[in-house]
Amino acid sequence: MIDTIIFDLGAVLIDWNPRYLYSKIFSSEEEMAAFLANIATPDWNEEQDAGRPLQEGTDLLVAQHPHHETNIRAFYTRWDEMLGDAIEGTVEILKKLKDSGKYKIYALTNWSAETFPVALERYHFLSWFDGIVVSGTEKMRKPAPAFYRLLLDRYKVTPKKALFIDDNLRNVLAAEKLGIKSIHFTSPESLKRDLEILGINRSH
Template sequence: MKIINNIIFDLGGVLIDWNPEYVFLDAFDGDREKTTWFLNTICTSDWNENQDAGYPLQQATEDLVAEFPDYEKYIRMFYGDWPKMLGGSIDETVSIFKNLKQSQNYKIVALTNWSSETFPIAKKRFDFLDWFDGIVVSGEEKVRKPFKKIYEICLNRFDLKAESTLFIDDNLRNIKAAEALKINGIHYKSPQQLKNDLKQFNILIS
């Protein structure tokens, strides 16, 4: 069995509930179909990920307004109301993180796709972000998952050996990219599933 000395957590969708639907379901009067269409067609995840890689939020907004002027009001809401997209912490996963931290058996860091302009909002809201031994924020590095460079930044900055490192992320694309670099991966789906999968690496959560 592999010996794990280091653990890398993703943040959004693993430890923090983030969802643009919190803003747009309200904006579209609870119309889920319209909300889904808007987020799949106008303010898409690909568009948002470009800001995760360091593109300025204001410029991204103006670019999209120029492309879809009829939706200007809603486009401006994406970053204008961004704090409302932050739900709470995913408490059961935070409890797992706390258990791992208190064991003092692992170096634990975070690797997140997040705009450097909005990440300070999360830092103020979630105390557990201070528990990490370090955090790599894609917007600060100007590169995001699943690109090889950001994993190498994380490994090198915190002196992590890929083979003894475990990466936890809710996006399978990001897990596969990590595994291509010999980093062990767990595709996160729920706290209970995470607990079960950690056992495969001889990591037991009380």
């Protein structure tokens, strides 16, 4: 019997994409794609999500790619331009789950502690959670088992009574190894179907 639902945030509830910023900076799709694939990579960004200071991460990358200094520094100085809209279909599901009163609702997110306050201010639904565990604050991130256990221990969640929702299959598999039933998020519509299959009632 599931009594706790744990959401990822980026690409599940919040549309965050570096392309929103860098499409303004680069004149061609090819240049932008090469920069995001080879220089300002997801692996580099995840080090900031895991607690490395933004300034330190930026300076390290500039030292490696000095000819891209302006573009690299834009990543965090113009970071808010990477934030898109809330993913309304998922927000609606979150609201129904919250309003049902049947579940504790938490978020487990890979996010820099320095940029997360921007999201808190922008997206009102982040106040609906019973708790949010932010990787940058905790200095660890998904898919590290210790990061999941931190949430479980902090909020006294029983793994077999929890459901985890994430768009990254790597993170889903890590949760499942800890005995947490998980859904690989691809769209609000598929999430709605998956919840119905699990018998999770989203209405009052």
